Amino acid sequence: MSGRSFWPSRAGIIRTLVVVGAIACLELLCRSGVINRLTMIPPTEMAGALWQIVASGKFNADILFTVANTAAAIALSVIGGFLAGAALHAMPRVRHAADPLLSAYYAVPVFVFYPLLIVAFGVGRGALIAMGALVGIVAMIVNTLDGLDRVPPVLLKSADVLKLGNARKLLLVRLPAALPYLITGIKLAAAYSVIGIVAGEFILATAGIGKRIAFGYQDFDNRTMYGMLLLLLILVMVVNGALAFWEKRLHRRFGRS
Amino acid sequence: MGEAAASPFWQVVKTRQLDTVLLLLCLGLGWELVYVLVGADVAPSPMTTLERAGGLLQTANFWKDAASTGRAFGLACAIGITSGILIGLLLGFSRLASEVADPMLGTIYSIPKITLYPIILLMFGLSLSAKVAFGVIHGVFPVIIATMSALRNVAPIHRRTAQVLGLTPAATVATSLVPAALPEIFSGIRIGVAVTLLGTLLAEMFASASGLGFALIRAMELHTIVDIFALALLIFTAAAILNGSLLALERRLRGHG
Numbered sequence: 001m002s003g004r005s006f007w008p009s010r011a012g013i014i015r016t017l018v019v020v021g022a023i024a025c026l027e028l029l030c031r032s033g034v035i036n037r038l039t040m041i042p043p044t045e046m047a048g049a050l051w052q053i054v055a056s057g058k059f060n061a062d063i064l065f066t067v068a069n070t071a072a073a074i075a076l077s078v079i080g081g082f083l084a085g086a087a088l089h090a091m092p093r094v095r096h097a098a099d100p101l102l103s104a105y106y107a108v109p110v111f112v113f114y115p116l117l118i119v120a121f122g123v124g125r126g127a128l129i130a131m132g133a134l135v136g137i138v139a140m141i142v143n144t145l146d147g148l149d150r151v152p153p154v155l156l157k158s159a160d161v162l163k164l165g166n167a168r169k170l171l172l173v174r175l176p177a178a179l180p181y182l183i184t185g186i187k188l189a190a191a192y193s194v195i196g197i198v199a200g201e202f203i204l205a206t207a208g209i210g211k212r213i214a215f216g217y218q219d220f221d222n223r224t225m226y227g228m229l230l231l232l233l234i235l236v237m238v239v240n241g242a243l244a245f246w247e248k249r250l251h252r253r254f255g256r257s
Numbered sequence: 258m259g260e261a262a263a264s265p266f267w268q269v270v271k272t273r274q275l276d277t278v279l280l281l282l283c284l285g286l287g288w289e290l291v292y293v294l295v296g297a298d299v300a301p302s303p304m305t306t307l308e309r310a311g312g313l314l315q316t317a318n319f320w321k322d323a324a325s326t327g328r329a330f331g332l333a334c335a336i337g338i339t340s341g342i343l344i345g346l347l348l349g350f351s352r353l354a355s356e357v358a359d360p361m362l363g364t365i366y367s368i369p370k371i372t373l374y375p376i377i378l379l380m381f382g383l384s385l386s387a388k389v390a391f392g393v394i395h396g397v398f399p400v401i402i403a404t405m406s407a408l409r410n411v412a413p414i415h416r417r418t419a420q421v422l423g424l425t426p427a428a429t430v431a432t433s434l435v436p437a438a439l440p441e442i443f444s445g446i447r448i449g450v451a452v453t454l455l456g457t458l459l460a461e462m463f464a465s466a467s468g469l470g471f472a473l474i475r476a477m478e479l480h481t482i483v484d485i486f487a488l489a490l491l492i493f494t495a496a497a498i499l500n501g502s503l504l505a506l507e508r509r510l511r512g513h514g
Contacts, residue, residue: 011356018357039379097276107451107500109458112470112489115477119485120299195369202371202463203474210372214463217375225375232372240367 041222049227050234059212059228066197066209067235069125073132073193078186080133081140085185088141089148105138114200128200128208135196136189143188147181148174180250187243194236301483309487319472326468329385330457333392337453338446341397345404345442346430355405362405366398370456374463388460388468395456396449403445407438440511447503454496 023043029035030042041049053059088095113134117127151174159173175182201210209232216225285303292302301309313319348354374391381387415437419429435442461470469492476484 011353014353014357015361019361040376093276094280097280100277101280104497104500107447108493108496109455111455111459111462112473112485112492114462115473115485116482116489118477119480119482120295191367191369195371198369199371199459199463202374204477213372213375217378222379229372229375233368236368236372237364240364 038220038222041226045223046226046230049223050230053224053227053231059209062207062209062212063231065125065207066201066232069128069208070132070190070194070197072125072129073136073197074186074190076129076133077136077189077193078140081137081185081189082144082182084137085141085144086148089145095145102138102142110135111196111199114196114203118204123204124206128197128205131200132193132196136193139188139192140185143181143185144178147178147185150181151177177254180247180254183243183247183250187240187247190243191236191240198232297482299482301486305483306486306490309483310490313484313487313491322467322469322472326457326461326470329388329460329468330392330454332385333389333396333453333457334450336389337393337396337449338400340393341400341445341449342404342442344397345401345445346408348401349405349408355409359402359405362398362402366402370395371459371463374460377460378464383464383466388457388465391460392453392457396453399448399452400442400445403448404438404442407441407445408434410441411437440507443503443507443510447500447507450503451496451500454499458492 026035026040027042027044030037030040088098111131114127114131117130117134121127121130155173155177156169159169164172197208198210201208202214205211209228212228213225213232216222216228288300288303292300297305348358370391373394377387377390377394381390411434415433416429419433424432457468458470458473461468462474465471469488473485473488476482476488
């Protein structure tokens with residue numbers, strides 16, 4: 001146990017060194033011309049390009065477009081997935097029938113539906129949000145089922161003893177007990193929704209961060225491409241990191257792993 | 258047959274499978290309903306789609322596309338799985354190395370790889386290697402992570418027994434660690450294969466001149482909706498069969514372990 005405080009810090013230091021070293025290496029390779037400027041610009045220039053994009057605000061509309069669509073897709077998949085998961089949990093027979101379909105969902109590339117959504121919704125927000133929600137929803141369904149399964153029976157019995165009605169039992173007992181797993185579901189649904197939306201923007205969209213990256217690629221405008229790419233990566237890592245942190249804290253508080 | 262039906266285990270399996278088939282039929286009916294409501298402009302009927310899928314299977318063009326996707330997918334799987342296992346073994350052996358690498362791999366795994374595709378394209382050009390590289394960066398991380406965690410989860414008794422027997426490190430890996438870790442590594446491989454297929458298809462959809470992903474985009478541009486449905490159906494079926502067989506193999510591995 002005494003080693004616990006020592007090891008992570010040492011691993012943390014090495015990890016920082018590895019990351020910094022990798023970036024420095026990349027910088028050196030780009031500056032010395034080993035990596036062609038048309039292939040990649042040095043990391044410091046990527047950061048400069050990102051700063052320029054943020055400071056000038058020239059792509060604010062695109063950034064807002066992607067962020068708003070992603071938020072809408074995440075909200076849809078979280079709410080829809082929770083409701084569907086709760087409904088399936090209440091119907092064991094349907095749930096067992098659906099099990100193989102749910103577990104095979106992420107093994108098939110659902111993204112091939114995007115062209116279809118384009119035909120149904122037209123090029124624009126609708127198709128992108130639908131794509132994001134479609135990719136994210138099943139992660140939420142699966143984790144809602146998982147969470148409701150793991151509510152300790154003793155809590156439900158206590159609720160019965162206290163004569164709680166179904167609604168209060170759900171609100172006061174089941175939901176809080178399942179919360180850590182619901183957060184896992186939200187984290188995964190968010191990650192999958194982003195993939196769906198950015199992939200959609202790459203392929204066909206009217207605006208968005210992915211659209212700007214794709215344009216930058218096509219125009220050999222590497223500053224825009226790498227600047228927007230860096231922005232996207234930072235956004236994704238911040239959201240994912242925050243959700244992962246929250247998830248870990250809840251799991252710890254509930255004393256289960 | 259009568260005796261098999263009497264065994265409760267088989268009865269459960271059969272009811273479940275029957276329920277799944279029923280659910281699939283319900284989904285088919287729902288699809289038919291959508292077709293009746295919105296018309297063939299947006300959604301063709303299931304029967305038309307099946308006929309078109311059957312028709313596609315008899316065209317040379319479809320098989321050319323399928324072969325192109327298959328080649329990229331096969332190469333990407335081979336490279337991704339081999340290097341994933343090797344890197345995972347290397348990192349998994351040292352406690353420090355796995356502690357350093359674990360959060361980094363988790364972060365890389367969680368970023369949407371689609372954002373990196375323009376970089377891959379700039380590096381490899383519009384070629385088979387770009388598709389393969391994109392498939393590999395999807396598939397390699399789940400394999401590395403699973404291999405690392407599998408090695409960590411091997412019961413210490415296996416290592417100690419190898420020590421007592423005086424096995425060389427190579428012999429320890431080959432006869433003790435790998436067999437013990439195999440089932441968990443294999444589930445990483447199964448996930449890796451699924452996301453490699455997604456990566457390969459995404460690459461073809463974003464920028465490529467051949468393959469099933471390209472055929473999907475072409476169908477979208479030509480507005481031949483029945484082709485999109487038929488292609489999606491064929492890809493889904495192939496992916497589901499692949500996933501099902503890998504899952505069966507994994508169950509067998511676990512059964513022996």
